Amino acid sequence: MTSAATNDAHSVPPPPPAEITYSGQYSVNPLGEVTFRKLCAQLPSVLRRIAKMSWAIDRRAVLLLLACQLITGVAAAVQLTATAKAMSPILGDDAVADRLYAALPALLVVAGASALARGSGAVSTYAERRITPRLTTATDTALVEAVCRVEAAAYAVDGFADRQEAAEMGVIRTHVMVTDAQRFMSALVRMVTASGVLSVLNPLMLPLLLLAVLPAGVGAVLTARVDYEIHYANVADRNVRGMMRWWSTTPKYGDEVRANGMTDYLLYWNRALSERVDKRTLAAAPRTLRIALLSSLVGGGLLLATWAVLAWLAVTGRIALAIAATAVLAVQTTLAALSQVVINGAAVFHTSLYLSDMQAFLDDAGERAPQRGELTVGAPVDEIRLDEVTYTYPGKDKPAVDDVSLTLRRGEILAIVGVNGSGKSTLTRLITGIYLADKGHVTWNGKDLAHVDPATVWNCIGLVPQIFAQWPLRVRENVTLGQPRSLDDAQVWEAVDAVGMREAVEDLPAALDTLLAREVFGGAELSGGQWQRLACSRALYRRPQLLILDEPTSQMDPRGEHGIFERIRTIAPDRITIVVTHRLENTRTADHIVVMEQGRITEQGVYEDLVHAGGTFAELLALSQDR
Numbered sequence: 001m002t003s004a005a006t007n008d009a010h011s012v013p014p015p016p017p018a019e020i021t022y023s024g025q026y027s028v029n030p031l032g033e034v035t036f037r038k039l040c041a042q043l044p045s046v047l048r049r050i051a052k053m054s055w056a057i058d059r060r061a062v063l064l065l066l067a068c069q070l071i072t073g074v075a076a077a078v079q080l081t082a083t084a085k086a087m088s089p090i091l092g093d094d095a096v097a098d099r100l101y102a103a104l105p106a107l108l109v110v111a112g113a114s115a116l117a118r119g120s121g122a123v124s125t126y127a128e129r130r131i132t133p134r135l136t137t138a139t140d141t142a143l144v145e146a147v148c149r150v151e152a153a154a155y156a157v158d159g160f161a162d163r164q165e166a167a168e169m170g171v172i173r174t175h176v177m178v179t180d181a182q183r184f185m186s187a188l189v190r191m192v193t194a195s196g197v198l199s200v201l202n203p204l205m206l207p208l209l210l211l212a213v214l215p216a217g218v219g220a221v222l223t224a225r226v227d228y229e230i231h232y233a234n235v236a237d238r239n240v241r242g243m244m245r246w247w248s249t250t251p252k253y254g255d256e257v258r259a260n261g262m263t264d265y266l267l268y269w270n271r272a273l274s275e276r277v278d279k280r281t282l283a284a285a286p287r288t289l290r291i292a293l294l295s296s297l298v299g300g301g302l303l304l305a306t307w308a309v310l311a312w313l314a315v316t317g318r319i320a321l322a323i324a325a326t327a328v329l330a331v332q333t334t335l336a337a338l339s340q341v342v343i344n345g346a347a348v349f350h351t352s353l354y355l356s357d358m359q360a361f362l363d364d365a366g367e368r369a370p371q372r373g374e375l376t377v378g379a380p381v382d383e384i385r386l387d388e389v390t391y392t393y394p395g396k397d398k399p400a401v402d403d404v405s406l407t408l409r410r411g412e413i414l415a416i417v418g419v420n421g422s423g424k425s426t427l428t429r430l431i432t433g434i435y436l437a438d439k440g441h442v443t444w445n446g447k448d449l450a451h452v453d454p455a456t457v458w459n460c461i462g463l464v465p466q467i468f469a470q471w472p473l474r475v476r477e478n479v480t481l482g483q484p485r486s487l488d489d490a491q492v493w494e495a496v497d498a499v500g501m502r503e504a505v506e507d508l509p510a511a512l513d514t515l516l517a518r519e520v521f522g523g524a525e526l527s528g529g530q531w532q533r534l535a536c537s538r539a540l541y542r543r544p545q546l547l548i549l550d551e552p553t554s555q556m557d558p559r560g561e562h563g564i565f566e567r568i569r570t571i572a573p574d575r576i577t578i579v580v581t582h583r584l585e586n587t588r589t590a591d592h593i594v595v596m597e598q599g600r601i602t603e604q605g606v607y608e609d610l611v612h613a614g615g616t617f618a619e620l621l622a623l624s625q626d627r
C-alpha cells in the first residue's frame with residue numbers, strides 16, 4: 001500500500017462507540033420519583049433485610065453486634081449523666097483538690113463507661129468482620145449460580161446483561177453493607193441516648209439540635225440520589241467497556257489485535273467510553289456542590305441558633321452553669337452521632353438501591369430458571385422426534401427454525417448442512433432442549449422436552465459446539481469437565497487417544513496435570529486444532545446417548561479430521577449422532593442428510609441421492625470443489 005493510501009485511510013476518523021442505554025423492563029430509574037420522606041421510611045426495611053441476610057450467615061455474630069450496640073448506648077448515657085454529676089463539684093467554690101476529690105467517683109464512672117464503649121466498638125468490628133466475607137461470598141455465589149441456571153433463551157432477552165452488570169454492583173456493595181449498617185445503628189443508639197440526656201437537662205435543646213442537623217441529612221440523601229442517577233445512566237457504557245476491555249487485553253485475541261493494527265482503535269474505544277462516563281459524572285458535580293453548600297449553610301445557621309439559646313439560658317440563670325456545661329457536651333455528642341447517623345444512613349440507603357437491583361435480578365433470573373416438569377429421560381435413548389418445531393429468537397420477526405419435523409433413531413448418523421444463518425445450530429439447541437420450541441414438540445423416547453427435567457436430558461448429551469470453551473483448567477478436567485468417571489486416568493487417556501492427542505499431551509510439562517492457561521505461571525498453551533481435538537475428546541469421554549458435533553474438525557489437519565470421523569463411525573451404533581458441517585464430503589458418513597434453508601428443511605436423503613438431485617446440496621458441493 002502506498003503512503004498516500006495509508007494517509008487516506010487514516011484521515012477518516014473512527015466512528016464513536018454506539019450510544020447504548022440501559023434497556024429492558026427495568027429501564028426506569030427507581031429513584032426518579034421518590035421523596036426524601038419515602039427514602040427515610042425505607043431505612044428500617046433495608047436494615048431488616050441486611051439483618052436477615054447476616055442472620056442467615058452467622059447468628060452469633062449478629063447477636064454479638066446487637067449486644068454491642070446496646071452496650072454502646074448504655075455507656076453513652078452513663079458517661080453523660082456521670083459528667084453532669086462531676087460538673088457540680090468541679091464548678092463549685094471549694095479548693096481545687098477538694099473539688100476534684102468530690103468529683104472523683106463520677107469521673108471514674110465516666111472513664112469506665114468510656115472504656116466499655118471502646119471495648120464494645122472493638123468487639124462489634126470483630127463481629128462485623130465475621131459476617132462480611134461470607135456474606136459477600138454468598139451473594140456472589142448466588143449471582144453466578146443464577147446466571148448459570150437461567151434458560152439459555154434469557155441471554156437473548158433485551159437488557160438481561162445490563163441488569164446483570166447492575167446486580168454486580170450489589171455484590172460489590174455487600175463489602176461495606178454490614179459496616180455501614182453497624183455504624184448507622186451504633187450512631188443512632190448514641191444519638192438517642194445523648195439526646196435523651198439533653199432533653200432531660202433542658203427540653204428546648206433537642207428540637208433545636210434536630211433542626212440543625214436535618215439539612216445535613218437531606219443533603220446526604222439528595223447526594224446519594226444524584227450518585228445513583230449517574231450510576232444508572234452509566235450502566236450500559238460500563239458494561240460494554242468491561243467487555244471490550246476483556247476482548248482487547250486477553251492474550252487469546254492478542255494476535256488479531258496486533259496484526260490487524262487494532263490497538264489504537266481499541267484504546268480510542270476505551271477512552272471514548274470512559275470520557276462519556278466521566279462527562280455524565282462531571283455534569284453532576286455542580287448539582288452535588290449546590291446541595292452540599294445549601295445544606296451546610298442552613299445547618300450552620302440553625303446550629304448557631306442552638307448555641308445562642310444555650311448561652312442565653314446560662315446567662316439569664318435559667319439553667320445552672322454545671323448543667324449548661326454538660327449540655328454543651330451532650331450537644332457535641334448528639335451532633336457527632338447525628339452526623340454519623342446521616343452519613344451512614346445515606347450509605348445504607350445508597351447500598352440498598354444496589355441491593356434492590358441485585359435482588360430484582362436474582363428474582364428475575366429465578367423466574368427464568370427452567371421449570372419444565374418432573375419427567376426424566378435416561379439411557380438408552382432410542383428415538384428423538386421433532387414435530388412441526390418452530391423457534392423465533394426474542395426480538396426477531398422471522399423464525400430461526402421454521403416448522404421442522406424429523407426423526408432420529410439410535411445407531412443413526414444425521415448430518416445437517418446449509419448456508420450460514422440457515423438455522424443449523426438453532427436446530428441442535430432445540431434437539432438438546434437448550435431452547436424450547438415456541439410451536440411443535442421435541443420428544444425423547446416419547447417424552448416432550450417441555451415437561452422433562454433438563455438436567456436429565458443434558459446428562460445424556462456430548463456436545464462439541466462451533467465455538468467451544470478453552471477452559472483454564474488442567475488437561476484432565478478439560479476432558480472430564482470435572483466429572484471423572486473413575487479414580488484412575490484410564491478412561492481419560494482413552495478419550496485422548498480417540499482424538500489422536502496422546503503424543504501432544506505426553507509432551508506437555510505435566511501431561512494430564514498441565515494447566516492449560518498460558519497466562520498462569522506454569523501453564524501451557526495448545527494450538528487451535530489441538531484445542532478442538534480436546535473439545536471432541538470431552539464429548540466422547542461422556543459416552544453420550546446423543547453426540548452432537550457442530551463443525552468439529554474446522555481447525556484440524558486431514559489426519560485429525562479422518563481420525564475423528566473414523567471414531568464417530570465406530571461408536572455410532574450405541575447412540576444417536578448429529579454432525580453439523582460445511583464440508584459436504586464429510587456427510588458421506590451420514591445415514592441421513594438434511595439441508596436447511598431459512599430455518600426450513602428443503603432437502604433430505606443420503607449423500608448419493610442428494611449429489612444427483614440438482615438442489616442446494618449439489619450446488620454447494622459443486623462450489624466447494626470449484627477451485
Ligand SMILES: Nc1ncnc2c1ncn2[C@@H]1O[C@H](COP(=O)(O)OP(=O)(O)OP(=O)(O)O)[C@@H](O)[C@H]1O
Binds near residue numbers: 418423424
Ligand atoms: N442468540 C441469538 N440471538 C438472536 N438471534 C440469533 C441467535 N443465534 C442465532 N441467531 C439468528 O438465528 C438465525 C440462525 O442462526 P444459526 O446460528 O442457527 O445458523 P447456522 O445455520 O448455525 O449458521 P452458521 O452456519 O453460520 O453457523 C440467524 O439469522 C441468526 O442471526
